[in-house]
Amino acid sequence: xxxxxxxxxxxxxxxxxxxxxxxxxxxxxxxxxxxxxxxxxxxxxxxxxxxxxxxxxxxxxxxxxxxxxxxxxxxxxxxxxxxxxxxxxxxxxxxxxxxxxxxxxxxxxxxxxxxxxxxxxxxxxxxxxxxxxxxxxxxxxxxxxxxxxxxxxxxxxxxxxxxxxxxxxxxxxxxxxxxxxxxxxxxxxxxxxxxxxxxxxxxxxxxxxxxxxxxxxxxxxxxxxxxxxxxxxxxxxxxxxxxxxxxxxxxxxxxxxxxxxxxxxxx
Amino acid sequence: xxxxxxxxxxxxxxxxxxxxxxxxxxxxxxxxxxxxxxxxxxxxxxxxxxxxxxxxxxxxxxxxxxxxxxxxxxxxxxxxxxxxxxxxxxxxxxxxxxxxxxxxxxxxxxxxxxxxxxxxxxxxxxxxxxxxxxxxxxxxxxxxxxxxxxxxxxxxxxxxxxxxxxxxxxxxxxxxxxxxxxxxxxxxxxxxxxxxxxxxxxxxxxxxxxxxxxxxxxxxxxxxxxxxxxxxxxxxxxxxxxxxxxxxxxxxxxxxxxxxxxxxxxxxxxxxxxxxxxxxxxxxxxxxxxxxxxxxxxxxxxxxxxxxxxxxxxxxxxxxxxxxxxxxxxxxxxxxxxxxxxxxxxxxxxxxxxxxxxxxxxxxxxxxxxxxxxxxxxxxxxxxxxxxxxxxxxxxxxxxxxxxxxxxxxxxxxxxxxxxxxxxxxxxxxxxxxxxxxxxxxxxxxxxxxxxxxxxxxx
Numbered sequence: 147x148x149x150x151x152x153x154x155x156x157x158x159x160x161x162x163x164x165x166x167x168x169x170x171x172x173x174x175x176x177x178x179x180x181x182x183x184x185x186x187x188x189x190x191x192x193x194x195x196x197x198x199x200x201x202x203x204x205x206x207x208x209x210x211x212x213x214x215x216x217x218x219x220x221x222x223x224x225x226x227x228x229x230x231x232x233x234x235x236x237x238x239x240x241x242x243x244x245x246x247x248x249x250x251x252x253x254x255x256x257x258x259x260x261x262x263x264x265x266x267x268x269x270x271x272x273x274x275x276x277x278x279x280x281x282x283x284x285x286x287x288x289x290x291x292x293x294x295x296x297x298x299x300x301x302x303x304x305x306x307x308x309x310x311x312x313x314x315x316x317x318x319x320x321x322x323x324x325x326x327x328x329x330x331x332x333x334x335x336x337x338x339x340x341x342x343x344x345x346x347x348x349x350x351x352x353x354x355x356x357x358x359x360x361x362x363x364x365x366x367x368x369x370x371x372x373x374x375x376x377x378x379x380x381x382x383x384x385x386x387x388x389x390x391x392x393x394x395x396x397x398x399x400x401x402x403x404x405x406x407x408x409x410x411x412x413x
Numbered sequence: 414x415x416x417x418x419x420x421x422x423x424x425x426x427x428x429x430x431x432x433x434x435x436x437x438x439x440x441x442x443x444x445x446x447x448x449x450x451x452x453x454x455x456x457x458x459x460x461x462x463x464x465x466x467x468x469x470x471x472x473x474x475x476x477x478x479x480x481x482x483x484x485x486x487x488x489x490x491x492x493x494x495x496x497x498x499x500x501x502x503x504x505x506x507x508x509x510x511x512x513x514x515x516x517x518x519x520x521x522x523x524x525x526x527x528x529x530x531x532x533x534x535x536x537x538x539x540x541x542x543x544x545x546x547x548x549x550x551x552x553x554x555x556x557x558x559x560x561x562x563x564x565x566x567x568x569x570x571x572x573x574x575x576x577x578x579x580x581x582x583x584x585x586x587x588x589x590x591x592x593x594x595x596x597x598x599x600x601x602x603x604x605x606x607x608x609x610x611x612x613x614x615x616x617x618x619x620x621x622x623x624x625x626x627x628x629x630x631x632x633x634x635x636x637x638x639x640x641x642x643x644x645x646x647x648x649x650x651x652x653x654x655x656x657x658x659x660x661x662x663x664x665x666x667x668x669x670x671x672x673x674x675x676x677x678x679x680x681x682x683x684x685x686x687x688x689x690x691x692x693x694x695x696x697x698x699x700x701x702x703x704x705x706x707x708x709x710x711x712x713x714x715x716x717x718x719x720x721x722x723x724x725x726x727x728x729x730x731x732x733x734x735x736x737x738x739x740x741x742x743x744x745x746x747x748x749x750x751x752x753x754x755x756x757x758x759x760x761x762x763x764x765x766x767x768x769x770x771x772x773x774x775x776x777x778x779x780x781x782x783x784x785x786x787x788x789x790x791x792x793x794x795x796x797x798x799x800x801x802x803x804x805x806x807x808x809x810x811x812x813x814x815x816x817x818x819x820x821x822x823x824x825x826x827x828x829x830x831x832x833x834x835x836x837x838x839x840x841x842x843x844x845x846x847x848x849x850x851x852x853x854x855x856x857x858x859x860x861x862x863x864x865x866x867x868x869x870x871x872x
Contacts (some may be wrong), residue, residue: 353778376518400774
């Protein structure tokens with residue numbers, strides 16, 4: 147089991163890398179390799195079971211894209227062939243068609259999915275997220291195939307951009323990784339959150355997603371990665387925190403959005 | 414140009430100050446809100462006293478501002494300050510209103526203002542500081558500040574080109590703000606405990622800002638704070654105009670060298686943060702034209718205000734209250750590093766929950782995974798009491814840091830946290846609290862005292 151972390155020197159915001167440290171605790175035999183901006187991503191030459199990339203700065207997005215664009219064709223092929231990816235936070239935006247800022251294109255994306263990230267550096271968006279993950283969707287289905295026992299997923303969003311589609315605000319819902327139960331999907335009007343194409347999983351949810359969501363992590367390790375799992379690391383504490391968080395976030399009296407400080411309201 | 418609206422705003426706000434006093438309300442921002450409602454460009458029209466000095470950055474703003482105010486007042490200056498109110502535009506307006514006469518004249522000759530980094534974009538276009546010190550730019554609230562590169566960009570865009578910048582030369586993010594502005598750098602040559610490799614989870618400047626190769630550090634205090642160079646293109650940390658060296662923590666002194674003089678100054682606290690704060694203040698006064706002897710005299714007359722740190726001894730136990738900023742991974746990492754490095758056995762109460770967040774939504778706890786809880790995994794930290802709305806998250810984070818179950822106690826309500834203390838002989842009990850739990854930390858500390866007294870009574 148080899149996990150490749152792409153560009154950890156810049157894609158390391160908001161505790162995202164804790165996901166990989168947690169996977170390593172759950173799968174002690176796993177080997178974690180880091181690829182920096184000067185190196186060719188290893189998964190392109192095979193032998194990588196999971197590619198991970200976390201949240202980065204706006205300049206980090208530019209630098210990462212500059213590097214990934216060299217290999218755009220090979221990356222698209224590898225996703226087609228079923229290479230496993232987990233992409234969190236605004237790293238997801240790199241895989242869409244383009245990133246716009248205040249109405250103008252600032253970065254051309256890899257084009258893995260037809261998404262347009264629109265960001266405004268004045269309006270930082272913060273929310274809690276409650277979603278459902280259709281675990282029965284398996285590892286090779288495109289998009290939200292639905293399942294009898296969806297897994298509840300909880301987490302945080304904190305971002306400058308939202309993802310849209312040229313086909314409309316809900317134009318990416320058919321590719322959703324999660325279905326929003328409370329909180330927005332890829333944008334204010336979308337119910338679908340994240341992107342799932344073959345084994346490419348991406349979400350705007352930031353931070354220690356796998357630590358805070360033991361049921362999702364069990365699926366991720368067993369079904370998605372195909373690994374044997376006796377139990378998650380400190381599973382009891384993780385479940386206790388998870389159950390408490392699910393109760394808290396699904397309680398209608400818990401505010402969903404954060405407008406503190408000088409954060410302006412959603413335009 | 415001052416207009417009728419300006420004066421109307423000023424008088425209404427002044428009346429509100431009187432009303433607040435009469436009714437016994439604090440309302441530190443209320444007059445500022447009134448003034449901005451009536452006259453949105455009040456700050457621009459107000460101008461300022463003789464000199465406007467600003468301090469911004471992620472950590473240490475309040476301490477540096479308090480030191481500066483204290484030293485300038487010791488020098489006989491009349492100082493306008495906002496340290497009783499907020500550091501956003503409403504707080505600054507309130508400070509101006511309080512200082513101004515009804516005729517709009519400033520009573521003070523110099524303003525020393527703590528300015529919120531994000532607020533700079535609305536403040537600076539209206540009131541550009543003559544001198545601005547940026548202590549550091551590191552990760553802070555994920556929700557408000559995003560990441561330090563973003564804050565650096567906000568500051569650069571808002572900066573008036575004439576503002577003289579005093580920058581931490583050991584922080585390549587802070588020192589890169591507004592590259593075309595006049596500037597002076599301060600820094601520390603080396604300190605005991607410096608490392609080359611980062612031992613923290615967060616390291617926000619790993620690549621060369623010029624060629625994006627991996628940077629190397631010749632000395633590193635923590636995170637990205639230190640002296641760095643790029644082995645590929647030759648980029649390096651700026652040369653410091655105020656370079657501190659030879660820190661002597663036994664005698665609590667540090668030497669600062671400039672082109673013109675070298676002088677030994679008194680340190681006010683042995684934490685690295687506070688050593689930087691002293692060096693920053695020396696640089697600030699140096700740029701104001703004070704000579705080294707006078708700076709030394711003024712420094713001798715001042716202390717770090719104790720609201721964020723308090724030590725007491727009671728029946729063989731030490732109790733230390735220390736602010737450990739909630740939602741600020743770097744601030745809390747520094748506090749954890751400091752606490753874990755102190756000698757002797759200890760117990761900790763972790764109550765850095767953000768209570769105002771808890772009241773309206775649920776605190777974003779991602780920052781816990783940027784924060785070095787691993788520093789708390791030490792044999793001489795015998796018991797860590799996690800408490801408050803996010804106690805379960807602290808518990809989980811400590812487990813992730815490798816802390817054994819028998820060294821973690823869970824108590825739901827902060828006020829009951831002292832009941833889980835074990836009182837090891839001669840130990841130090843730390844109460845680590847957040848920015849909005851100062852009063853609650855006082856109550857918890859009182860409970861600890863009660864428990865110690867009860868124990869002594871039983872003996």
